[in-house]
Amino acid sequence: MTRPRLFDEATVLGDAMNAFRRAGFAGISIKDLSDATGLTSGSIYNAFGDKEGLYRAAFGHYIDAVIRHRIETYIGEASDLDGLEQLFLSLLLPAPESGDLGCLLTNAAVEFGAQPSVASEGLAEGFAVLEAAIRQVVERQIGGGQVDLHVVRLLLLYQGILVLIRAGRDVSACPAVIRSEFEQLRKLLP
Amino acid sequence: MTRPRLFDEATVLGDAMNAFRRAGFAGISIKDLSDATGLTSGSIYNAFGDKEGLYRAAFGHYIDAVIRHRIETYIGEASDLDGLEQLFLSLLLPAPESGDLGCLLTNAAVEFGAQPSVASEGLAEGFAVLEAAIRQVVERQIGGGQVDLHVVRLLLLYQGILVLIRAGRDVSACPAVIRSEFEQLRKLLP
DNA sequence: CTCATTCTAGAATGATCATTTTACATTGGG
DNA sequence: CCCAATGTAAAATGATCATTCTAGAATGAG
Numbered sequence: 001m002t003r004p005r006l007f008d009e010a011t012v013l014g015d016a017m018n019a020f021r022r023a024g025f026a027g028i029s030i031k032d033l034s035d036a037t038g039l040t041s042g043s044i045y046n047a048f049g050d051k052e053g054l055y056r057a058a059f060g061h062y063i064d065a066v067i068r069h070r071i072e073t074y075i076g077e078a079s080d081l082d083g084l085e086q087l088f089l090s091l092l093l094p095a096p097e098s099g100d101l102g103c104l105l106t107n108a109a110v111e112f113g114a115q116p117s118v119a120s121e122g123l124a125e126g127f128a129v130l131e132a133a134i135r136q137v138v139e140r141q142i143g144g145g146q147v148d149l150h151v152v153r154l155l156l157l158y159q160g161i162l163v164l165i166r167a168g169r170d171v172s173a174c175p176a177v178i179r180s181e182f183e184q185l186r187k188l189l190p
Numbered sequence: 191m192t193r194p195r196l197f198d199e200a201t202v203l204g205d206a207m208n209a210f211r212r213a214g215f216a217g218i219s220i221k222d223l224s225d226a227t228g229l230t231s232g233s234i235y236n237a238f239g240d241k242e243g244l245y246r247a248a249f250g251h252y253i254d255a256v257i258r259h260r261i262e263t264y265i266g267e268a269s270d271l272d273g274l275e276q277l278f279l280s281l282l283l284p285a286p287e288s289g290d291l292g293c294l295l296t297n298a299a300v301e302f303g304a305q306p307s308v309a310s311e312g313l314a315e316g317f318a319v320l321e322a323a324i325r326q327v328v329e330r331q332i333g334g335g336q337v338d339l340h341v342v343r344l345l346l347l348y349q350g351i352l353v354l355i356r357a358g359r360d361v362s363a364c365p366a367v368i369r370s371e372f373e374q375l376r377k378l379l380p
Numbered sequence: 381c382t383c384a385t386t387c388t389a390g391a392a393t394g395a396t397c398a399t400t401t402t403a404c405a406t407t408g409g410g
Numbered sequence: 411c412c413c414a415a416t417g418t419a420a421a422a423t424g425a426t427c428a429t430t431c432t433a434g435a436a437t438g439a440g
Contacts, residue, residue: 007417024301027216030398040419041399047417051398100303106353110300111214113290114358123357149370152354152363159353160346163296167313168304173342180339184374197388220428230389235429237387381440388435396427405418410411 012037012047013061020058021101024111025051025118052118059122062104067126071133079137081189084154085182091161092174102166105130106159131155142188150185157181197237202227203251210248211291214301215241215308242308249312252294257316261323269327271379274344275372281351282364292356295320296349321345332378340375347371 019028019036030041030051037044048054074087105126108119131151138150157178164171209218209226220231220241227234238244264277295316298309321341328340347368354361 022303024214024216026214027301029396031396042401042420043418045399100305102300102303107300109353109357110292110297111217113212113292113356115290127357127359148363149366152361153367153370155359156350156354156364156367157346158350160348160350163299163349163353164342164346166303167299167317169317169345171342173338174346176339177343177346180343219426221426231429232390232431233388241428384437384439386435386437389433390431391433392431393429394427395429397425399423399425401420401422403419403421405416407416408414410413 007039007043007047010061010065012039013058014065016054017058017062017065017104018101020055021062021104021107024107025055026111055118056122059104059108059119059126063122063126063129066103067105067129071129075133075137079140081137081141081182081185084134084137085178088154088158088161088178088182089175091158091165092171103162106162106166109159130158134158138185142185143190144188146188154181197229197233200251200255202229202237203248204255206244207248207252207255207294208291210245211252211294211297214297215245216301245308246312249294249298249309249316253312253316253319256293257295257319261319265323265327269330271327271331271372271375274324274327275368278344278348278351278368278372279365281348281355282361293352296352296356299349320348324348328375332375333380334378336378344371 015037016033019033022028023032030044033051033054034041034044039047044054048057070087070090074090075083105123108123109127112119112123134154135147135151138154139147142150161171161174161178164174205227206223209223212218213222220234223241223244224231224234229237234244238247260277260280264280265273295313298313299317302309302313324344325337325341328344329337332340351361351364351368354364
């Protein structure tokens with residue numbers, strides 16, 4: 001019945017995702033997205049409904065392929081502070097979170113803000129996934145009444161790093177900031 | 191010779207600035223800007239050349255009227271850690287840096303990234319002003335070989351706060367994070 | 381007062397936008 | 411092998427975009 005796509009959905013979503021990361025939603029046209037994905041505009045509309053549908057699909061793909069993947073890579077099941085620290089340090093590796101792409105979660109948060117928008121669902125899910133991963137490690141490793149404080153502190157650090165990378169600022173001091181942040185947390189280990 | 195503007199330039203730039211803060215550059219049209227400022231599109235083009243000219247002027251206005259003003263208010267001449275801490279805490283006050291506006295510096299950094307753009311000059315100046323203000327206090331009060339580290343740490347915190355506010359996330363734990371950050375710095379006071 | 385100058389207003393223009401339509405290609409079931 | 415279903419392609423459409431044009435209003439110098 002349902003015949004398979006003639007295009008590879010993961011590849012197309014990856015291309016669209018990176019295009020949106022580079023230019024945002026308002027800053028890119030269907031023609032640009034057509035060039036980026038190799039699909040004609042007709043195929044895009046057939047497959048995703050409209051530009052918003054493609055954005056939603058690309059955002060979902062980003063949460064799975066980038067955020068969840070990163071969390072599984074660095075935290076996985078044996079979650080400890082070292083893994084979380086490595087996750088933060090990995091943000092500073094040249095690719096693929098480099099400045100000319102940017103984090104779609106951060107970019108969407110800034111582009112759309114808190115008002116209801118095409119990004120609302122993705123933002124809610126993305127922040128929930130990220131915060132849950134951080135909280136899981138902090139709660140298990142440190143616990144206590146200050147868990148919320150540590151989680152927010154790390155979330156602030158995470159978003160701050162992505163903004164500075166995106167802006168092309170000098171981030172050579174960031175690894176030292178991350179290390180000192182986690183050193184501080186390790187002092188609280190039971 | 192040069193006759194005065196019939197409109198109040200500061201008011202118009204303030205309105206345009208807030209419109210850009212809400213919607214970004216790509217996300218707003220000349221018609222929207224015309225509605226926001228009360229100027230017709232003809233007057234906008236006459237006064238500012240084009241949409242990019244108005245954006246540049248609004249960005250410059252933001253740097254002066256918001257960033258420099260905030261720095262002068264909280265740091266001024268008698269710069270100490272308490273003043274800098276108050277500056278950070280002031281970001282969390284409901285108005286005027288509230289989420290539905292956002293910080294034009296952060297928003298522009300995320301929208302345009304590091305590539306040359308209409309925002310490049312404003313971004314360079316805005317980050318320079320902000321970083322210099324932080325560095326001045328840290329250097330004078332604490333000094334030592336870790337100044338860069340402290341400056342970047344505070345810059346990360348600053349940008350992280352603005353992203354979370356913009357995203358409408360729960361920032362109720364942020365004041366405690368700021369206080370603990372500055373408590374840590376005060377331990378380094380000579 | 382008057383005129384050259386500068387500003388403003390609003391309609392006009394061509395480009396680009398998202399989207400739809402139309403025609404065609406590809407596919408697997410009968 | 412053929413056909414109904416679905417995917418793709420590319421041109422067409424109307425809306426909206428940034429920008430310009432044209433006409434008229436406000437201003438200060440002489």
